Amino acid sequence: MKFAVRGTACAVALVAALTGCGGDGDAADSAVGVVGIGSGDGKGKKSGPLSVEQVRAALPTNEELGAVWVGDDLAAFEGEMARQQCAKETGTSCDGLVAAGHKEAAVRGNSDDDDVEFTLFSFDSKQAATAAMKGMAAKTGSGDPAPEPTQFTTGADETQSFTNGRSSTRTVMRVGNVVAYVQASIYNTENRNRMSTLQVELIKKAG
8 A cells, every 4th residue: 555645734745655555342343354352451541533733643753663763754634635545545435534644764774674654544433433444454454465463452442453474563453533554564573563552552642
């Protein structure tokens, strides 16, 4: 999947490439080939619809990622461009979309090319977010060969995660009305999984 931003309603300009692209009753309806894990712990605020400003605040800064990380300025946007990008990424109509955001970063001077990408879609209802999450998880879990489902605790209401080998994990999550996609290509598994838990924490904080 490709993610392109060429101007936003909040005057942010970014061109970014997104490559390669829980615990309630919704997990029973998860897309085939994905694993929903009940990892919401009830701590912190559950996210409702995030405005474009709140989406921007929910994306991690380089400082929040850690001292060794550097990356593009994060972008948050709304309107028709956000809806079109959401439809492309999730394969759904994205009804009820409020705002979208994207952030990329990489380890400074890392010969292993560790990198991570974050994508957020905020919706006006849990139902709309759930539909988009299932569509994105289905797309993320497809391919030839298909990536392997994997499980780890994120703190999200729903989590569906896949791995392509030892160093790459793609995780789709729902936190209230927000869908988050984290693609982490990091050799250290603990650091790789931390990116998803950090994203969940920031969404809850922003909401």
